[in-house]
Amino acid sequence: MRIRLRAKRYSIRTETIYLAWIRRFILANDKRHPKDMGAPELERFLSMLAVEGNVAASTQNQALSAMLFLYREVLNIQLPWMESMVRAKRPQRVPTVLSCGEVQRILAQMDGRPWLLASLLYGSGLRLMECLRLRVKDTDFARNEITVRGGKGAKDRRTVLPASLVEPLQREVERAHLMHQEDVAAGFGEAVLPHALARKYPNAAREFGWQFVFPAPKRSVDPRGGVERRHHFDDGVLSRALKRACGKAGIVKPVSAHTLRHSFATHLLEAGYDIRTVQELLGHSDVATTQIYTHVLNRGAGGVLSPLDRQAMDIRTLNLAPPVGPKAPVS
Template sequence: MSNPNTPVIHPPKLLDLVRDRICAKHYSIRTETQYVQWVWRFIVFHGKRHPRDMGAQEVEAFLTHLAVEGNVAASTQNQALSALLFLYKEVLGIDLPWLDDVTRAKRPQRLPVVLTREEVRGVLDRMSGVYGLMARLLYGTGMRLMECMRLRVKDVDFARGEILIRDGKGGKDRVTLLPQSLVLPLQEQLRLRRVVFEDDVRVGKATVYLPDALARKYPNASTEWGWQYVFPSGSFSIDPRSGAERRHHVDEKLLQRAMKKAVQAAGLVKPATPHTLRHSFATHLLESGYDIRTVQELLGHSDVSTTMIYTHVLNRGGRGVVSPLDR
């Protein structure tokens, strides 16, 4: 006979299983948010049926709906497919060969937006303070937006003139250059950052997020100066996974807005974003005669073919051909 005082243990919900598996695979919180959203939309689209009871027909119907009715971009449709692949293979443990045969939407091949040196100068001259420093870092090092946001104090090596970029795209680390013109501004930023850090220590809120198992391996590392973000948030926030209250890095949207204002003030018609500064970094290095393999290493591209797109940007007006009209 069962004991009435025994608590009823309910099995974890599907979306909780998705979150747990994503954490176990060390995926980012952004990936977790997107994947959970797509799994939920897939379930709701089919009348809240359990994914175990659905198959290829339902997945294809959902993806077709996104493309036809939702008019989503190819990258968005592929993200939804990736989330469903993860659900079936990693969470439900169901090997469905037909998922490998589902056609992914083909991304249109477009050249990146690149600013001229004069246009970059016009934008940067209209950005000051911490956002101006971050924008100059993006252009001066080729970092991605979130790589700049997540930069740690210990990763800036003034003696060697290098910046270590941890856990970049694909979970890879790499080293890029530290522009000499940014040495003094960065040192001043770290001086101000140290004041904030010491204030946080006094109120017992100096902990910072550490990747993977570092927090368990080094219990005191989360309060060390070296692990602090170079560009911190102006306030504390709650970690959505651990529930801890801590100071995170600055919100990337703030830099995006600051650059948008600078682009408009400079009178540019190009749709330039912070990522445009990375494209401009690569293109201007190639224009200066640097080897494409060097640029590939600085950008952190796995394949040189990805870096090759910037050679197409260099081929102005039909691969450098002079029009007969101009002769």
């Protein structure tokens, strides 16, 4: 299963999650081999997740995806019941969006590298891992652009680099340069390269351009290759810093790193930017995905004037006093 996932170039996180679901599926069926099981066992397992585990629809669908990958890609079993599996219907959720004032209050409670990461997520609309995996060569300070390599769906794109973040980001690059020089002097300094570039360009891994803009404070062993190298900054540190900042700022909304990306898109659309431009900056394949922000093009409930407020405006315009209370019933 692991070999097949890596051959299909699935991410390390997907690999870990899929293997965990397969393990749970086997243990839930008394350690029987998956080739000896079929639709009844899989349906029972998914139902158990929904009824006993009370998991979300997305979690149930994730488990189903892991099972389908196992049977199709690993066991090479094409069974009729696999095509008839119905995925759980995911509810339509409205994304959590912060106001400009709330974003500023949160950023004011942060400092150091977490502040810069959070500012970049909001200022450029990056996904969390896109930000953490940013390479030095993909930051263009002259054009105020960031190039996202291998984003969601294995797509490249360009997005804006806020002018206010150029100077602190340059300092971060200088800091990464010093750390890289120390690693090279210690006999390390190789960055992980995508696909087979390490074989095609043997010296590229040690070049500074391929290093992460936000390197980890310590070197670690790569779980896939067993090579000791400096990985990117830990996303858990940013998540904890965001949680602390929200508490200090008095923000009660559920805020994550992705909330800053939601706010980036919403605020651009509210400022009048074309939705196609925002779609390209976010890297969405379908404009329908971008339309969830601002609750679609008509600006949603925030852009509607309630008839009660309209009546109050008409009353003020006519300089009439508002009624004190309900009218007496007519006999």
